[in-house]
Amino acid sequence: MSPTPTYNFAxxxxxxxxxxxxxxxxxxxxxxxxxxxxxxxMPMPYGWGTGGVQITASIIGPDDxxxxxxxxxxxxxxxxxxxxxxxxxxxxxxxxxxxxxxIIQTRHRIPERKLAEGxxxxxxxxxxxxxxxxxxxxxxxxxxxALEEYxxxxxxxxxxxxxxxxxxxxxxxxxxxEGRYVMDPSPTPKFDNPKMHMSEALQLFGAGxxxxxxxxxxxxxxxxxxxxxxxxxIQTFTDPCAMCGAEGVYLDEVVLDDKxxxxxxxxxxxxCEERRLSGHRGVLSGDPLEAAE
Amino acid sequence: xxxAVKGGEAAIANAHALLADRRRGDRAVPALRIDQIVQxxxxxxxxxxxxxxxxxxELAALAIMQARGDLIEAIFLVRAYRTTLPRFGYSRPxxxxxxxxxxxxxxxxxxLPGGQLLGPTFDYTHRLLDPAIAEGGEVxxxxxxxxxxxxxxxxxxxxAHEGLIEADSGGLRHNDEPKMNDSEREVGDLTxxxxxxxxxxxxxxxxxxxxxxxxxxxxxxxxxRGYARSHPFAGEIRIGEVEVELDVPELGFxxxxxxxxxxxxxxxxxxxxxAKVPPQFTRGYGLVFGQAERKAMAMALCDRALRxxxxxxxxxxxxxxxxxxxxxxxxxxxxGFVEHLKLPHYVDFQAELGLVRRLRxxxxxxxxxxxxxxE
Numbered sequence: 001m002s003p004t005p006t007y008n009f010a011x012x013x014x015x016x017x018x019x020x021x022x023x024x025x026x027x028x029x030x031x032x033x034x035x036x037x038x039x040x041x042m043p044m045p046y047g048w049g050t051g052g053v054q055i056t057a058s059i060i061g062p063d064d065x066x067x068x069x070x071x072x073x074x075x076x077x078x079x080x081x082x083x084x085x086x087x088x089x090x091x092x093x094x095x096x097x098x099x100x101x102x103i104i105q106t107r108h109r110i111p112e113r114k115l116a117e118g119x120x121x122x123x124x125x126x127x128x129x130x131x132x133x134x135x136x137x138x139x140x141x142x143x144x145x146a147l148e149e150y151x152x153x154x155x156x157x158x159x160x161x162x163x164x165x166x167x168x169x170x171x172x173x174x175x176x177x178e179g180r181y182v183m184d185p186s187p188t189p190k191f192d193n194p195k196m197h198m199s200e201a202l203q204l205f206g207a208g209x210x211x212x213x214x215x216x217x218x219x220x221x222x223x224x225x226x227x228x229x230x231x232x233x234i235q236t237f238t239d240p241c242a243m244c245g246a247e248g249v250y251l252d253e254v255v256l257d258d259k260x261x262x263x264x265x266x267x268x269x270x271x272c273e274e275r276r277l278s279g280h281r282g283v284l285s286g287d288p289l290e291a292a293e
Numbered sequence: 294x295x296x297a298v299k300g301g302e303a304a305i306a307n308a309h310a311l312l313a314d315r316r317r318g319d320r321a322v323p324a325l326r327i328d329q330i331v332q333x334x335x336x337x338x339x340x341x342x343x344x345x346x347x348x349x350x351e352l353a354a355l356a357i358m359q360a361r362g363d364l365i366e367a368i369f370l371v372r373a374y375r376t377t378l379p380r381f382g383y384s385r386p387x388x389x390x391x392x393x394x395x396x397x398x399x400x401x402x403x404x405l406p407g408g409q410l411l412g413p414t415f416d417y418t419h420r421l422l423d424p425a426i427a428e429g430g431e432v433x434x435x436x437x438x439x440x441x442x443x444x445x446x447x448x449x450x451x452x453a454h455e456g457l458i459e460a461d462s463g464g465l466r467h468n469d470e471p472k473m474n475d476s477e478r479e480v481g482d483l484t485x486x487x488x489x490x491x492x493x494x495x496x497x498x499x500x501x502x503x504x505x506x507x508x509x510x511x512x513x514x515x516x517x518r519g520y521a522r523s524h525p526f527a528g529e530i531r532i533g534e535v536e537v538e539l540d541v542p543e544l545g546f547x548x549x550x551x552x553x554x555x556x557x558x559x560x561x562x563x564x565x566x567x568a569k570v571p572p573q574f575t576r577g578y579g580l581v582f583g584q585a586e587r588k589a590m591a592m593a594l595c596d597r598a599l600r601x602x603x604x605x606x607x608x609x610x611x612x613x614x615x616x617x618x619x620x621x622x623x624x625x626x627x628x629g630f631v632e633h634l635k636l637p638h639y640v641d642f643q644a645e646l647g648l649v650r651r652l653r654x655x656x657x658x659x660x661x662x663x664x665x666x667x668e
Contacts, residue, residue: 007377015379036487041372046629048636071640078636080301108640126630137616139490164652170644189644209626211487235647253643267640 010057010090020058027215032181034128039211051206052105052124065093067101072109072267098270110192112249112271115201123186125207130174130184150182176223191234191250196222241266242284244275316361330354339583345371346503348553369625385538389557392533399448400527407445448529449559458574504622506588512612513594520610521598524563532556556581558589562597
């Protein structure tokens, strides 16, 4: 039998990391442009964050502090699994606190707390091409990006308004980056789109199966597509978080019974915990924090 | 609830412990051994090596055992290991003409130099369940003979002597044009460079060779049923061992790394010719690790269908559509993305819930005045 397999720091070999870093640098140099890279098979399945994992593996160093979230939460199963992977193969410090992390890998959310200079947000991306559902062919969409031919997208948004009276896209809402490339923000709710604009943190997007990396450098203009008479709007919630009382944050609906009873809680678990620790209370939180756990 | 607060880590560990238990099964039943899988489930090992793109029977067998016999999971395990291996270099092209043949058949000639050799095939077996196998009875030793010293020419080379078929490298024979020499051409590597459509045939064949057998089988089948019909003949299928050689620059000559078993299929397809090119046969090519005849044949059908653009044929069917076929042929990618739907999506679902509730409210509000008017 072949010798027992052994693995490099952060799993990927150094040659592969260099290849990925070159793609990252190219992506940063052309904000919003999808740079192809020779994505590797990873020890987790395609579609489960292999693009984000490859980016994180390529940029992480022994001094980094890693946070991994899925749906805004640190304790969702796949976030737990990815965090454990890096703790094992790179032996890095991990955290759930947004403020303490140097690298935050995320799926479907941007943390509520404003990110700071020096932090890197790594997005897991399933379909990097914002035009894919309008045009399935890569050869065509590449041409459309090259010619800045985004009419099809505007027609789609217009048809939404004609049919529904509003733009019926609630997540993966397309944005234009630095006035040039139309970009898919990954399937984050459109609630999070404004956080990408002029962010102090570096934002990297990895799509492993589709073999693309793209980036939004710090202090870059990110504008959600809209029309003058139908300006872009984010979701609003009528109730505050039942645990910490937060308003103006993204909430998850938790079903309490089969009779329509439900409550709303923060999707960002770290944000919610931090608020409760500093004394904020929601209608269902009770007094001591321990009771909520 | 799989998003139990702070419970994720323990839940995952427990799930994996249960998986290990179920994989082992009843402890009173002896555990499988790797050599048993290699010896007795050889075709599963071959498929795992082929679609896993790694020729190592023991690792493939380990993967099959670890995957509880789920071959796509086994292929995934092999791929995830393969990708971490350093790349020393590229071997010389294998010479299937010099294959040590175990099976070789041609459907286009009754007899031909080298003969027809059935080898270990399911063909012509009656598919009756055999209780003797369950009872573990003795199996008689097979009849063998000395290997032929003379080499067995490929059927397509026989045709090529008459100029009736396109050259080996692809590229149609124009009148008076010498055979295209592609020995100098750089061959792509889809595991090192991102695929960029449109592809050349080398990269397409690589993608097909590691593509899912079932997917290619269905597409190949569709070409037989009229979706991009290509009038194929199984010119030749050969299975056997070939030598793998690596050029070592320091030595100045090639050294043998060992032998691998491969299955090669050359489909011979009709081509009516055009104004510039005389009528001749074209090729569809399949080459797979191990004994994998069904896969090699399906691959050859797909290869031929995907050459529509190069041969100036109309692209009318799925099997001819390069982006469609190649983007969806990889079962490791496909299974990952299909199964990722199991991951939590409640943030996006929440966004959709909000939208649907609002649209329904608007819909109902729009109905009310109409009802009033009707009453």
